[in-house]
Amino acid sequence: MQISAKDLGWLKTDDFCPRCFWITRHDRKLPYQTPFAGIFSSIDAYTKSVVAKHFERHGRLPDWLGEIGDVKRLVKVKPSEFRTEKDGTTLTGIPDELFQRPDGTYGIIDYKTARYTGNQDMLMPVYEVQLNGYAYIAEATGLKPVNDLYLAYFEPPAHDHFDELTGRHTTKEGFEMPFTPIIHRIRKDTKEVASLLARASSIYGMKAPPKGTEGCEDCQRLDELVKLANWK
Ligand code: SF4
Numbered sequence: 001m002q003i004s005a006k007d008l009g010w011l012k013t014d015d016f017c018p019r020c021f022w023i024t025r026h027d028r029k030l031p032y033q034t035p036f037a038g039i040f041s042s043i044d045a046y047t048k049s050v051v052a053k054h055f056e057r058h059g060r061l062p063d064w065l066g067e068i069g070d071v072k073r074l075v076k077v078k079p080s081e082f083r084t085e086k087d088g089t090t091l092t093g094i095p096d097e098l099f100q101r102p103d104g105t106y107g108i109i110d111y112k113t114a115r116y117t118g119n120q121d122m123l124m125p126v127y128e129v130q131l132n133g134y135a136y137i138a139e140a141t142g143l144k145p146v147n148d149l150y151l152a153y154f155e156p157p158a159h160d161h162f163d164e165l166t167g168r169h170t171t172k173e174g175f176e177m178p179f180t181p182i183i184h185r186i187r188k189d190t191k192e193v194a195s196l197l198a199r200a201s202s203i204y205g206m207k208a209p210p211k212g213t214e215g216c217e218d219c220q221r222l223d224e225l226v227k228l229a230n231w232k
Contacts, residue, residue: 001025001204003197005093005133009126011196018203019212019219025204043113047154048096067183068109068150071099075106075143084140086194089201095134098143107148108134116153116182127151129196131186136193149186154179 003025010016054062055074075098083092097109110131114121121127135146156179157165169176203210212219 001088001201002090002092003200005091005137005193006126006130008091008133008193008196008200009129011199012125012129012192013122015213017213017216018210021200021203022206022209026209040113043154044096044111047111051097064181065109065152065183068107068148068152070102071107072102073100074098075100077138077141082137082141084137086197087201089197089204091133091137091193091197093130093134093137095131095138098134098138100143101147105148106138106143106146107150108138108146109150109152110134112151112153113156113179114153115155116184118184128186128189129193132188132190132193135188136190139190146188149188151184151186153182153184155182 011021051062051065052074054060055071061068061071077094077098079092079094082094083090085091095108096111099107099109101107108131110127112127118124131149131151135149138144138146156177165178166175169178
């Protein structure tokens with residue numbers, strides 16, 4: 001089985017369902033899948049390009065990422081090489097930014113275009129595993145030690161600032177939207193990644209789908225749908 005560091009993070013959430021996991025891992029083409037809007041990956045790609053160009057010109061991160069500290073170089077990794085295997089499961093994923101400090105240690109940043117709500121963010125457990133998953137892969141492929149993990153949130157402006165901003169950021173060619181950066185540090189815990197990988201492998205290896213979450217209305221509806229489809 002192959003799993004991305006982000007998907008592994010879902011195993012840490014309160015409403016993780018092993019049955020759903022088993023089904024989606026054994027059949028990747030489920031019906032009724034909603035296509036995901038590509039705008040956020042475009043913003044992330046643009047952010048990476050801005051940071052890379054700034055580093056190329058000035059040899060340091062932009063001031064709005066200054067909280068992250070000194071960086072000697074940005075490290076480019078190839079998706080085909082940035083992966084590792086444990087207990088028959090391959091862990092994959094490409095961090096938005098992997099960098100090396102002047103002292104030789106490494107750090108990782110992941111960009112999030114979202115309003116920052118700190119540990120109230122329901123997705124924080126997923127992000128913690130995602131970042132630690134990248135660190136796990138980096139260290140397994142020789143880029144070690146990874147000491148620092150960060151989420152860099154880019155917050156869109158609040159509604160009550162729209163009036164003042166629209167005049168300043170509208171041009172003949174179009175308009176710009178200023179984002180406010182907020183840095184959130186993630187605690188390193190790659191041991192948890194290893195135990196989640198073992199759990200993912202053991203669910204995937206089951207011969208039949210395990211029981212679902214008790215009382216899940218979606219599964220009850222699915223049973224009704226199957227009965228209806230088989231009605232003669
Ligand atoms: S119990 Fe709910 S979450 Fe689990 S497989 Fe069924 S629909 Fe999915």
